[in-house]
Amino acid sequence: MLRRNLLHARRYPSLTLNLLLTPVMLLLLFVYIFGDTMSAGIGGGAPDRSAYLAFIVPGLLLMTVGSTVIGTAISVCNDMTEGIMARFRTMAIHRGSVLVGHVVGGVLRSVMSVVLVGAVAVALGFRSSGAGVLDWLAAFGLLVLFSLALTWIAVGMGLVSPNAEAAGNNAMPLILLPLLSSTFVPIDAMPGWFRPIAEYQPFTPAIETLRGLLLGTGTGHNGWLAVAWCVALVVLGYFWSAAKFGQDPK
Template sequence: VLVGAVAVAIGFRSTDATALEWLAAFGLLVLFATALTWIAVGMGMVSPNAEAAGNNAMPMILLPLLSSAFVPVDAMPGWFQPVAEYQPFTPAIETLRGLLLGTEIGHNGWLALAWCLGLAVLGYFWSAAKFNRDPK
């Protein structure tokens, strides 16, 4: 919400998006945040202490930088394109762009949903298994 408010404050306008597209974009953001949260919970559960738990999820911060968020995948070096194309942030970003800016979504919508659901399920079961295995 804060990032969205700042974007609007500095001039972002989506003139083409309908209310349904805004709702879909918000839903995708919530689903994506939930998926990454469950992965972060799993990383925290396998950490030996609070400091390590805070640092284990740090590599996830790099994923948006390795996606199409700032540079189109086609403009990246050939050896790097598969890395950017086949990670969770690229389809989510391209789907959000399509919903809010009217660009082509293509198969990215389904890929983004698959990544979100897959990561959420994986993170949930990983966290639950670790939590149920650890004696308290």
């Protein structure tokens, strides 16, 4: 099942590329168009585009994960609505392998997308200061865990969607939530009424943790909050998907 999903991704790369363009375009937009202004507003000093690049890259890496897993929701929905699932149910395979193949394939695509966006960031001048080998390993582990969590949620969204268009629309919060987090500006710079929306959601603790690991500024309490969010989303997505997938087709 994993091989099947990877072959589909290779034969139809336009979906992954379209979803991947969003964080890349935002990276270019905020670095070269808004970089000087945003850095001056955040730091309160002279404009420093490289400092703002270092600030937004962790958030855009997690946004890349959110945008990439939308392809998983669409792929799962296609399997459920195009008749192939009926054939799978008659074959001598473990039923759970269908979902596991989608999840593992989705995580692999997310990691490859993160590597690509990270390479673009490095080409633009991003440098990790103060991060050691353990920090890099922890950052990579967080990205994989976050990818796993969002992929399971995307699988559930794909299972409950009546068609591919609805699956893409249902998964749009996975792109919108990073825009309402600390990706582009610190929480302290937001209006008071908006701070709880940005702070009490899964992306902000993960962004702050990744930022602390890559920039050597420390993670504080955000580390365990990010892990707790990831575990909770994995459990929720798994049981939601298993329950929906286990229902007999009408």
